[in-house]
Amino acid sequence: QVQLVESGGGLVQAGGSLRLSCVASGRTISSYAMGWFRQAPGKEREFVATISWSGGDTYYADSVKGRFTISRDNAKNTVYLQMNSLKPEDTAVYYCAQGPSARLTYPRNYAYWGRGTQVTVSS
Numbered sequence: 001q002v003q004l005v006e007s008g009g010g011l012v013q014a015g016g017s018l019r020l021s022c023v024a025s026g027r028t029i030s031s032y033a034m035g036w037f038r039q040a041p042g043k044e045r046e047f048v049a050t051i052s053w054s055g056g057d058t059y060y061a062d063s064v065k066g067r068f069t070i071s072r073d074n075a076k077n078t079v080y081l082q083m084n085s086l087k088p089e090d091t092a093v094y095y096c097a098q099g100p101s102a103r104l105t106y107p108r109n110y111a112y113w114g115r116g117t118q119v120t121v122s123s
Helices: none
Strands: 003-007 010-013 018-025 033-039 046-051 058-060 068-073 078-083 092-099 117-122
Touching (some): 003 092, 018 092, 018 117, 033 068, 046 068, 078 092
Parallel strands (some): 010 117
Antiparallel strands (some): 003 018, 033 046, 033 092
């Protein structure tokens, strides 16, 4: 069973940047697609980005396309989310998750989840 731990969240002004990391332990994630999701208070968890096992295929929610970049380093068992041009509406708890294949956008498709890291963007 894999354990996922997110880090890198924090408080940033609008227009700023953050880089989230998701470190896996317990087993390698190199054979699995990975995803980032977020959940704002009072809202459902929503899809942000996915990446294939090789890193060759990435897919983004329209709301973050062109601003966020998902990447991975399989040698480090780590997935990243570079977030630029942040907006107040990006404020949420961000979660990484392991999935069976790329381009899956529903949380129910993902078996393993981290506990999340808080991102707060001030206006």
